[in-house]
Amino acid sequence: MRKVAIASSATTAFRKSSDLSIYELACEPSVELLKATTLRREDIDAVIVSSCSVEQYTSSIISEMLGISPRVSHRIDNLCNSGTNAIAAAYSYIASGLCDTALVIGAEKADSPGSRLIWDITRGSFAFPLHWAALFAKYHMRKYGTTEEQMAMVSVRNHKSAASNPMALFRKPLSLDDVMTSRRIAEPIKLLDCSASCDGASAVLLMSEEKAKQFSETPIWIEGIGQRTSAASFSRAAQDLSSIEAARIAARDAFKMAKSQPKEIDIAEVHDAFTILEIMAYEDLGFVEKGNGGNFRAEEAGIAINTRGGLLGCGHPIGATGVSQVSEIAVQLANKAGPRQIGDCRTGLVHNLSAAGTSATVMIMRGG
């Protein structure tokens, strides 16, 4: 299998909403990325768009707007982990030899469908992601003694990180009290335990080893990819509410493929659509023992978590989220994160969920 690198990436400001079309949104980071690379537009073999938009032929329209006539061009969607699916697909096109370069663009409008899971009749009236987050949280609290304060602290930490990320939707630090006293929506979940839909876009340029040597000063290698769809409906996927099975399997496979293990991870993007999900991610990824997620101290474990601010701080433009997560890890491993750059880091991880954790992608990346 050919090695595949993230050659460069770009993410533009996430916004509550904007007048931009999905196409214009997608072009924002792409133009920035294309300006900064010496790779010519005619040498981009694939343009893969990640979006849950209902528009048709998006990847071809965006390609034309960018002045690219790619070989491979299509859209991929899979709700909240559309982005990492698109990157895994791009990885495959390059690893297989069909392409040498691929531009993955994640873009979403705040009013994108996918915020209500109407197709999952096993949820009864509880058709919003919020409802399963409440179930996960209550179960974790009851079984492991996890507290509302521990969950709230996830939000505090991620909003703090977001404050130093100019692309983040929420740049105002929050206190524990802010989160704890925010509106209670579905017991025990409060408003500030939740990420928010928004407009956003992110672009990542992938290359074969040969191309990366020519066109990237700091290639970041994708060394492990694990993916799993347990089911679509919550009731079938969540046999044990204390853990996301799809994420555990995806993590196991990603670590195996990368010949790595949790203790090697220096930096991780974890899917904190709700605070409880970040706590469960610590456990599902093997950073801490099952049940201890609430007490996990990332800094003591030597892992920087959600340095860009996570979904809680950055906002959650569904199809763009996974791409922006990969972008953040690539930027940090390349030592190009500016004011929010963490210290020495060599191995990074991305954890990206969809629809109540019914499916998951985990990726492991390494610097050169």
Added chain:
Amino acid sequence: MRKVAIASSATTAFRKSSDLSIYELACEPSVELLKATTLRREDIDAVIVSSCSVEQYTSSIISEMLGISPRVSHRIDNLCNSGTNAIAAAYSYIASGLCDTALVIGAEKADSPGSRLIWDITRGSFAFPLHWAALFAKYHMRKYGTTEEQMAMVSVRNHKSAASNPMALFRKPLSLDDVMTSRRIAEPIKLLDCSASCDGASAVLLMSEEKAKQFSETPIWIEGIGQRTSAASFSRAAQDLSSIEAARIAARDAFKMAKSQPKEIDIAEVHDAFTILEIMAYEDLGFVEKGNGGNFRAEEAGIAINTRGGLLGCGHPIGATGVSQVSEIAVQLANKAGPRQIGDCRTGLVHNLSAAGTSATVMIMRGG
């Protein structure tokens, strides 16, 4: 690069419309395919759905309905060549080593979006595919002397083939007179020069060489894939109205990858959304010299064209079409096409276009 085979496939009846949901439609051929294979559901690594439906999380929902918990699961869309894009993606997942097996399911409802290209403002009021077909036809007639009768004969031939395909939407043979006297819609295109949207689904199971040896008696190898997106808008893609540039480039690359040439092709599925497109395909694929498409006699050239009836005879369920084209070639090369089996055939080709030929996929497949 690892070799990739079509291990088996299934296509269920295309219908004008039905009460089935997109999910139920997708399950029809998939269940048939799964019943006929000895591969276990737990050994299916990827489920990729090709559809232009606006539903969300389709591939995960369909996977759950089929009892599959795949690693990779997402939807791909790119209008009328969504299907071959999905198969090329599945090919990549296997060739790269990320997966050993992949189930590609194309499914579409008759009322799927994509029949009107509202995003292409370069078309002015001419937003239906019909309008560009009329432009192509007029140009070809003027420049090369192609006649309305030659176009009508494409429809006659494909409807004749469809008559022996139990899955086809139109099973009644047509006379030249039927086509010529059918309602004129956009000069010189008549109703029976056009394919029709419909409900339809098709499924193809791809495998690595190792798996194919275990689980397929008649593996058909995908040996060449060529793809190209010239642009999204008609006015930028069609610099010369006599030819589809994307198809020419895709064909060139597919032949190169397969180390093959047009004269080696025994059987081809060509994208006859309109009769003029089949005539142009003969030329773009190198079966006949430029301008002679109207006079091309496939039988004299030793090429069987659109044996299942093409889009004209079978109907055109957008996201399913490319998958059903690949299915037909695989079935014929495996000598399993029953009453419509052509004689000795070893090398087949699939030609699949989108949106006024602004993008194209060409695949070359060989029997064992």
